Amino acid sequence: MKAQIFAPGSTVGIIGGGQLGRMSAVAASKLGFHVHVLSTEASSPATEVAASVTVGAYDDPAALEDFASRCDVVTFEFENISAEGLGLLERHRPVRPAGEILRISQDRIAEKTRLSEIGVRLAPWRAVNGPEDLVELEMLGFPLILKTTRFGYDGKGQFRIPDVEALEALTDLPYPLVAEKMIDFERELSVMVVRGLDGTVRCFDTVENRHRNGILDVTLAPARIMPDLARQAQDMAASIAEALGLVGIMGVELFHAADGSLMVNEIAPRPHNSGHWTMDACLVDQFEMHVRAVTGLPLPSARRHSDAVMHNLIGPKDMARVPAILATDGASIHLYGKVEARPGRKMGHVNTIFPRGALPGELALEGLLPPRC
Ligand SMILES: Nc1ncnc2c1ncn2[C@@H]1O[C@H](COP(=O)(O)OP(=O)(O)O)[C@@H](O)[C@H]1O
Ligand SMILES: [Mg+2]
Incomplete structure (x- = not known):
């Protein structure tokens, strides 16, 4: 079957009510698309800006069917949709990226297995x-990091193991x-x-990413690295996208190791x-590129006109x-409209741009924004 293109005027369905859904909407x-959101909350960052909403759980067949019936094409900002839920959606509507890619990224073992094959x-x-x-882990060498295979984000579900004594002292881990x-x-x-x-x-x-308390704090665009290394990272990302048959956007996180090599962390x-x-x-931007990809519109250049x-x-x-x-010149602020500002919760972001090379x-960098209180 020829993959369908959806012209402006069609309805894009977004699963998830968070800020990524809001900015995609x-x-x-x-x-010129209509946006229909599936969210567990009637009021959420994405539902605030969408034309219409299905309120329901991401694994509730009735909610998924209602949602699918109101969209032409389905995408997601939330990754933890059950395999059954994905299957149900795929029977009703094109899901882009494909459910199979989501299944891989949901499970760190499946993800690493597939990336190794690639x-x-x-x-x-x-x-x-x-x-x-656990006994076999000594072969990897210390320090080690243990990660839950599913539902980890912002460094949650991770255990750092400095040495063999710490490994031997472990009990009651959440396997796998x-x-x-x-x-x-x-x-x-x-x-x-x-x-x-x-x-x-x-x-x-x-780009280069710096974390604070396990949460992304600052991104520097472009990364301050040699152009051939930057290109190598892009080539790795492109080869993964091609091998997976991706339709849509994907973030590829990498480590630039002290020995100069690049390693993929996660997708x-x-x-x-x-x-x-x-x-x-x-x-x-990334959101428009994503919408263009999932609806089948052409993808223009991803050129950066400024550093950021x-x-x-x-x-x-x-x-x-x-x-x-808000009172700072040159600070482009994006707020997600979240009512409650809990510690560790992503509330918005600020972009500051510079001429290329500047x-x-x-x-x-420290002085770009008003200081933290
Ligand atoms: N193998 C590793 N070596 C060094 N640091 C790591 C490793 N794995 C994860 N980290 C650190 O922990 C952060 C979060 O890990 P990640 O696997 O990206 O999980 P999450 O899904 O929570 O983003 C990474 O951005 C990195 O700073
Ligand atoms: Mg990560």
Whole structure:
């Protein structure tokens, strides 16, 4: 069957009510699409800006059917949709990216297995299905990191194991897990790669990501690395997109290891926090690229017209800075409309742009926004 193209005027269905859905919905409406959201809450970042909403659980067949019946094409901003739910949606409507890609990214073992088959380099890893597998982990070398295979985000569900004594002292772990060697990295990088219905692949520039308390804090676009390394990261992202037959956008997180090599950390087949800089530094941002890909529209260049620094606004402490940020020249603020600012919750982000090649130095980075209180 020929893959269907959906012209502006069609309805794009987005599963998930969070900020990624909100910004995707705004991008879809810019292109003249209607947006229908499936969310567990009637009032959520995405439902605030969508034309219509199905309120229901992501694994409730009645809610999924109601949702699908109101859309032409389905995409998602929320990754943890059950396999049954995905199957049900796929019987009703085109789901882009395909459910199979989501199934891979939902499970770290499936993800690493598939990425190894594709041939991209990963941090050395082992599946740990129960206590009997722990003894083999010494072969990976220390320090190690154990991660739950499902539902991890912002560093949640991770256990750092410095040495063999710590490994032997472990009890009551939430198996199955993935063990990875801790990589001594220079920096963390990511690439947003998008692949269209016709196979066109575009990569936004390789960026550097810095985390704070396990949550993305700052993105520097472009990453301060040699151009050939930046290109190598994009090539890795493009090869994964092609091998998976991706239709839509995907974030590829990488480590730039101290020995100079690149390793893929994880993939996220949806818009990604580390792509928010594109909203102010590219003519067509990650959300519009995603909507274009899932509806089958052409994909324009992913060129960066400016350099950019993206700061996340996390929890009540950063929300207290918003009045001062609003009064700062050159700070493009994006707020997600979340009512409650809990600690660790992503509330918005701020992009600051510079002419290409004029990204500020480390000291000046600190002073871009009003200080944290
Ligand atoms: N093998 C590793 N070596 C070093 N640091 C790691 C490793 N795995 C994860 N981390 C650190 O933990 C962060 C979160 O891990 P990640 O696998 O990306 O999980 P999440 O799904 O929570 O984003 C990474 O961005 C990185 O800073
Ligand atoms: Mg991650």
